[in-house]
Amino acid sequence: MSRNPSCTIYIGNLDEKVTERVLYDILIEAGRIVDLYLPQDKDSGHHKGFAFAEYETEEIANYALRLFSGVVYLCNKLVKFGMSGQDRSSQRKPTPNRNLHSTF
Numbered sequence: 001m002s003r004n005p006s007c008t009i010y011i012g013n014l015d016e017k018v019t020e021r022v023l024y025d026i027l028i029e030a031g032r033i034v035d036l037y038l039p040q041d042k043d044s045g046h047h048k049g050f051a052f053a054e055y056e057t058e059e060i061a062n063y064a065l066r067l068f069s070g071v072v073y074l075c076n077k078l079v080k081f082g083m084s085g086q087d088r089s090s091q092r093k094p095t096p097n098r099n100l101h102s103t104f
Contacts, residue, residue: 006058007034008084009065012050014038015075020047022074027053030067031060052084 011023020038027033035054038047055061065081072079 003035004054004058005085006083007056007061008052008054009061010050010052010080010082010084012080012082013077014047014049014051014079015077016046016049018047018074020051023051023053026068026072026074027064030055030064032056 011027014023020036023038024033024036027036032055033053034056036051037053038051040046041048053064055064061083065083068079069081070078072081
């Protein structure tokens, strides 16, 4: 699949009704797609609810993230976008330290 992780985005929270063609038609709006991969469940034959799209350049992949994040809904579900290979915990905002019981 992905030959260049820096050009690849993760697409998650996909409804089982979302097809590769529908996803491609949306993602191509950001730029040229080199590869689109929807992992399949071996038993059911349906996709697993996530995909990876490799764009031609890292700049296009970053643009796609900015363009699609928080705005794409398919089958009444907000589609999630992130850089492929990035640790999910590094994408989360740090939570403030809320010490409710101060010793001072």
